[in-house]
Amino acid sequence: MNIIVLAKLVPDLVEELTIDPGGAALDLTFARWIINEFDDHAIEQGILLKERGGGTVTVLVPDLDGADDVLFTAAAKGADRLIKLGGDFNGVNNHALARAFAAVVKELQADLILTGVQAHDDLDGSAGPLLAECLQMPYVGYVSGVSINDGKSLLRKEYPGGLLAEMEVTTPAVLGIQAAEQPPRYVAVSKVRQAMKTSSIEEQDASSLDPCGGPTVGRMFQPEAAAHATMIAGSPDEVADKLVDLFKELGVL
Amino acid sequence: MPIRETFWNIPHWAEITQYILAFVTVVVFLYGVGRRVLRWRQGQPDATRRSGHFWRRIWSLVTQVLAQRRTLDETYPGIMHFTIFWGMLVLAVGTALATVDWDVTHLIFGFQFLTGWVYIVFELALDVLGLLVAVGLGMAIYRRYVTRPARIQDFPARSLAWDDLYVLVMLAFITLSGYLTEGLRIAVTQPDWAAWSPIGNAIAAAFLALGDPANQTLHLIVWALHVLTAFGILASLPFTKLFHILSVPLNIYFRSMQPAGALLPARGDGGVKEWKQFTWKQLLDFEACTRCGRCQDVCPAHVSMPAFSPRNMMVKLETHLWAKANGQALHGDVVSAEELWACTTCRACGQVCPAFIDHIGAFVDMRRHLVEQGEMDNLLQKALMNLGRYGNSFGQSERMRAKWTQPLQPPINDARKTPVEYLWFVGDYASYSPTLADITQKTAQVFQRIGIDFGIMYDGERNAGNDVRRIGEEGLFEILVEKNNQALSKCNYQTIITTDPHTYNTLKNEYPWNGNRPAILHTAELLDQMIASGRLKFKRKLDYKVTYHDPCYLGRYNDVYDAPRRVIAATGCELVEMLRHGDRAFCCGAGGGRIWMEEKKVEERPSEARVREAAALAGVQTLVVACPKDVTMFRDAVKTTGSEARLVVKDLMELVHEAL
Amino acid sequence: MSQDIYVLIEHLRGQVAELSYTMLAAGRELAQGAGGNVVAVLLGHNAKELGKDFAADKVLYLDHALLADFTSDAYQKALADLIGKDQPRAVLFGNSSIGADVASVLSMRLDLPLVSSCRSFTQDGKFVSQICGGKIMAEGELPGPTALVTMVPGGYQPDQGRSAAAPSITEAPVPALEALRVALSKYIEPETGDVDISKEPLLIAVGRGIQNKDNIELAENLAQAIGGVVCGSRPVIDQGWLATSRLVGKSGKHVKPKIYFAMGISGAPEHAEAIMQSDTIIAINTDPKAPIFDVAKYGVEGDIFDLVEVLTEKVQQAK
């Protein structure tokens, strides 16, 4: 079985985000690019599937700072093939990304394509379903469990309220992973180093980056914390007293 | 002339039989020892740490084996072992001399030296020192079967109780039968010099009434049993607990002569998965364990998780080696991940072990395997990922590392831009923990008031890696070292200072300085120097009655005990020591990466035990610490033990700041 | 080509999602500016009466046995046909397990622009999307001719999407639903919970800040003292510290208690959206910048472990 995982890099929210002077985009000069957390789950799910049923896992990443890290880490976890997609991906939207990915994936004879259900910087939908349509494959998102047998994938889709749906999808298909069946594993640095020695990254150039289909942002801003909470200060003892008063006031005591 | 007729009353056939048995015994003994040696040789090489320092090693044997220094650290077990050791040693040497006298000098050269007054002294010495053995054995039997302290009970392998019993019975029997043989001989031969064997003589008196030939027959029987026991002991030595007679001196001889704070580096990737991946020295470690349990008594992890004990770990590992794995996996069947993660690497076990076992080295080697497998709890995983990504366990941007400096005026020098005398390596907790910002700022103010020329590395600093290494994530440690070295190489400084003992330890003992190690000082040492040189003078005399907690990585690992105490004295505080202080200080429970792990349901937190200990000291209101993690751990424990009214936790720096 | 705003109604097993009402309210705002109607698009089978309380000018109802339950493939086919023919000004989808599976695919298939994570519209019809975990807002012209929009909750009151007067319901044709590649096998019920937290008036909620399973007891004690029920954020449920039935948030329950007492919860949008309808939110967090303080009415900057036991005691005394 041939499993392809698409991973996206997103600006790390741990860093203070700033808007660029143009006022319509993030200032990414100092951004730290990290793997989208859901894509990390997608990689884990891919590896789990391979461990259970054999096959190969290919990981595809756009060429941004940190792409090599993501790929070698995936290799250390058990990914077989690493592909880096060349091109200027800074600020590129998901429509462009999906089209570029599609051109590469078409050649790979995928049985299953996994990707994170969403990313925090998505502004024009998520990459998974866009890609699925480019490839004319079915798409199911919010997936938290996958198994495959003969031409079908059986998966669990999450709905609000803890409700799950078991769905059957014909393969090849694209799945948007919400959570892998187990949290992404830790890989020791030594293993990543080993992977750097033993595996190689294939570089392919994105044919073109066509962003058509995404919105144009006129203004970006940080939301002013509209209504900040009234802070209750004091020692734990004083705070507890005030809270008890508040409970009384609200009629629960 | 006083002389012993060797083989008196022993028929020729018995004498011949004895020599045949002696031969068999030697063969069995050599086989047993050879088996052990071959097993050690299956371990990995570890040459660099084990050679050199010949005279220091010999001196260790003198102080630790002959003088039994560590063994005597505890009175009852110390005296117990000391008397058995010296008693048996003298008796064994006596027997050896008698053998040489008869089988070598007499047989080959036709003369004997155990004659005249030499013989008299010989007899007297053996007679009295034999009594030592009896005393020691009595104490041992009483302790093991009457008082029964927990630490020598409940081994993971129940059969070991028989091993303990066997040794006591054999030693008791050989002593008893020795005296009986002598007494019966004296009773029959009644030599003029009998009074020089006071105990033998007393026994002889008791048997006189029996008369010959009964005594002669009895003598032959007891002699035969004595000889059989002696050969039994010798032959069984490599197969029982008695083997420690050989393994412990060897282990002491081969102990690491490097600083305690320098961990054995990982051998290849992946740590120890199977026992053969241990070094030969680690295998020797396991076999040197006598199960005395002193390590267990001082172990903080044993307090929080009674199922874990360094003694049990050694016992299980040793058993595992001898079962030739027995189809069991080292990880899982023999030791559990939970046990391996329990250790705080405080090194209290290694500090008290009379056999100089390096427990922690073996634990970390096995942790390295767990890390390789990704087998760890979620919090630890998160911490390691954060350390990899941001260089700190808090998961915050490195740009926030120096946020605590913002309110300070004048601003602190960036050592990467301005040459400074002292480079302050701030460390993760002091930098990021919101509850410690105040102490970190006060530290800066103290430096400024003293007028020290200092700077920090701002966002260039990374976690120093001490505990990352002890978690077993060697690769990440190497990355952190590399990043810190890059930043350090941009700085112009003479001395590195830090408030964090963990940082201090790894910088001092583990960083590769290529022969150019700068001076590295803990702030307690720095302040001590400043006080001694008169640069730091206090305006106020504090009148607190305080106690001081020695951080593991400052005290036990680096022998810094006096500097912080002198600083405390200089502030005017009165220091009252806890029972466990200095190299016996009880760990707060945070070390070795424990602070990053999930806390499972615990019996008692080490930090709580420690706070109770401090709070129990009459009149003491302040627990002084010299480690940022200690502040966090103990302030929490003061709350959870409800000791707020009795005890406050203060960093040494706060004390100094107050007294300025 | 029309100025109508279509809203895809999300429903599961006979229950319309709150988010759909929010979207109807949003649709109204947008339609007023554009000068069109709000059209609720309901796909289902024998589900016509679900549309009774929609605050819409019109309900388009597409009935088909294969639309009885949501599957991405069937929804995509039916909607592609409808949108292609009607060409409304905008179609609003939930940024949810249903809407997100459909909207992006339609964008590619119909070559229509897509805006995601939209929280509200400005009066002049611009979209305002919330990205980067709620830290950044992006505003822009609603692209044309037909904009597909996925919406997050928070910008509108769902009650404004309800109406007492039933709208007119028109059946719309359903295209042939053939060669479907996705099929529902079955639903898997959440572990049956002891309590229904969405109906509880007093919730003690714990987040990752509670650190471990044993500490849940602290929350239980407080809950017992005050007469409330313990619930939690996703990490707490993922770790198995609380049953799935106690999950509050996007993938759990939406709650509307009198008091929501949040301990050690950062207030991520996926969590925050589900507690907005609480009367009073009180939050304790060591991080003064935690977003939970932006949705809470009262906040305490502090450590759970300093406070909770003292508070439990005082509550007990106060009774």
Ligand SMILES: Cc1cc2nc3c(=O)[nH]c(=O)nc-3n(C[C@H](O)[C@H](O)[C@H](O)COP(=O)(O)OP(=O)(O)OC[C@H]3O[C@@H](n4cnc5c(N)ncnc54)[C@H](O)[C@@H]3O)c2cc1C
């Ligand atoms: C599709 C999707 C669906 C999701 N569904 C849900 C959902 O239904 N429900 C949900 O909750 N999440 C959901 N999430 C996850 C969500 O994004 C957040 O990751 C999650 O809500 C964070 O939980 P938390 O606040 O408990 O943890 P964290 O974000 O880790 O926050 C912990 C907080 O505790 C504070 N803290 C730490 N120690 C203490 C202390 N001692 N005292 C006081 N405060 C302390 C910290 O400052 C921090 O703010 C979903 C995510 C996605 C993408």
